Amino acid sequence: MIEIDIKFDNYTVMASSLLFTVLYILFSLCFVYPPKEFISAGLTVQSLLSTWLGSENERFIQYHMRRIVATILWHSVLPLGYVVGLYILDDSNHQAIFWQGGAVWQLFVFSAVVAPLVAAYLAWDWWRDHWKSHPVARTLAMFYNPDAGWISVASDINIEFRRVDKVCIETNPVVKIIATDNWIVKVAPYWLYVVHQSDAALILSSSDTHQVAPGSHREAQYLNIEVKSVRPGVKPFCIRLNAMDFRDFEDKVSCPITVLQNVTFHRTLLDRFLVAFQEQVAKNAVYVTTEELELCIGCMQTPANVKLQKYCDDLTVQGDSCTTCSCRPLWCLTCMGKWFASRQDQNHPETWMSSKATCPLCRSRFCMLDVSQVQPM
Numbered sequence: 001m002i003e004i005d006i007k008f009d010n011y012t013v014m015a016s017s018l019l020f021t022v023l024y025i026l027f028s029l030c031f032v033y034p035p036k037e038f039i040s041a042g043l044t045v046q047s048l049l050s051t052w053l054g055s056e057n058e059r060f061i062q063y064h065m066r067r068i069v070a071t072i073l074w075h076s077v078l079p080l081g082y083v084v085g086l087y088i089l090d091d092s093n094h095q096a097i098f099w100q101g102g103a104v105w106q107l108f109v110f111s112a113v114v115a116p117l118v119a120a121y122l123a124w125d126w127w128r129d130h131w132k133s134h135p136v137a138r139t140l141a142m143f144y145n146p147d148a149g150w151i152s153v154a155s156d157i158n159i160e161f162r163r164v165d166k167v168c169i170e171t172n173p174v175v176k177i178i179a180t181d182n183w184i185v186k187v188a189p190y191w192l193y194v195v196h197q198s199d200a201a202l203i204l205s206s207s208d209t210h211q212v213a214p215g216s217h218r219e220a221q222y223l224n225i226e227v228k229s230v231r232p233g234v235k236p237f238c239i240r241l242n243a244m245d246f247r248d249f250e251d252k253v254s255c256p257i258t259v260l261q262n263v264t265f266h267r268t269l270l271d272r273f274l275v276a277f278q279e280q281v282a283k284n285a286v287y288v289t290t291e292e293l294e295l296c297i298g299c300m301q302t303p304a305n306v307k308l309q310k311y312c313d314d315l316t317v318q319g320d321s322c323t324t325c326s327c328r329p330l331w332c333l334t335c336m337g338k339w340f341a342s343r344q345d346q347n348h349p350e351t352w353m354s355s356k357a358t359c360p361l362c363r364s365r366f367c368m369l370d371v372s373q374v375q376p377m
């Protein structure tokens with residue numbers, strides 16, 4: 001009877017330990033990479049320690065030096081929190097399960113105890129001597145002449161950060177990119193990357209496209225930019241930007257951004273739409289003609305090369321179905337694409353491909369299937 005009781009007890013303890021483990025991992029992940037709910041509830045290192053950190057706007061560099069220390073300390077305590085939580089939970093059999101773990105578990109407990117100690121030592125080592133040994137201070141000391149010290153560099157960056165015309169792009173909950181008049185800064189959880197624009201080289205090395213939501217037509221393009229400094233000792237870093245934010249960033253940065261040959265990217269929503277529009281038109285029926293083609297009346301630069309003719313089999317909606325346009329080719333593909341886009345609901349780009357527009361001249365309705373490329377005979 002007693003044996004059964006102990007077994008039953010063990011199962012309950014194991015179940016509750018498992019539940020605790022899952023919840024603790026979830027909680028820790030949310031703390032390390034906070035979702036919106038955590039941020040708005042103030043459950044981030046920044047909000048919890050805001051008094052000690054000071055004002056980011058007033059003393060940007062000092063704020064982030066402290067934030068990095070706080071983040072490292074806080075994250076280093078998370079494994080220990082788990083071990084202590086499990087120990088308290090497992091008190092029924094005098095911590096039987098707790099002490100039964102194998103070598104891996106013992107190593108984990110050991111690391112969980114050591115990690116905060118190491119973090120605390122680092123924090124103390126950086127803090128003494130007025131933060132002079134802090135990695136950020138050491139990086140800043142690489143700029144300007146060595147006698148001026150990191151404080152003068154920090155105050156320069158602080159002053160520029162206070163200006164309203166800086167560009168600040170949050171690329172994810174824990175990383176943001178800041179471009180001021182002379183500096184580019186990347187704020188990361190454990191580090192602050194800094195380069196002076198006068199000695200930086202920026203290379204747009206790759207891009208990748210992702211669907212915003214499964215099954216949707218909306219896509220987001222991300223650009224990876226390598227930032228290197230010719231100044232010795234300054235760490236290179238990588239910036240990952242949404243293509244939509246690229247123009248803001250490019251406008252603020254005075255050094256040229258080299259775009260590698262194999263990278264194509266669309267700076268705006270319109271650019272992205274135009275590519276999709278051109279891809280669709282290339283699949284449509286062509287319009288063969290002997291007429292001489294005049295310059296496009298939209299841009300007056302390229303010869304007109306598209307003709308609207310009804311090819312789709314849409315007859316369904318009365319008054320909304322496509323009709324035949326008898327205008328000559330007057331527009332180039334790009335101008336027609338821009339015209340089409342300008343007629344659409346700007347807040348719902350996902351509907352553009354399946355929507356309609358009217359011919360700029362005769363007002364007959366057309367969809368994307370009714371746009372033909374002109375082929376001179």
Ligand SMILES: [Zn+2]
Nearest residue numbers: 296299332335
């Ligand atoms: Zn044109």
Ligand SMILES: [Zn+2]
Nearest residue numbers: 325327359362
């Ligand atoms: Zn027409």
Ligand SMILES: [Zn+2]
Nearest residue numbers: 312322367370
């Ligand atoms: Zn149509």
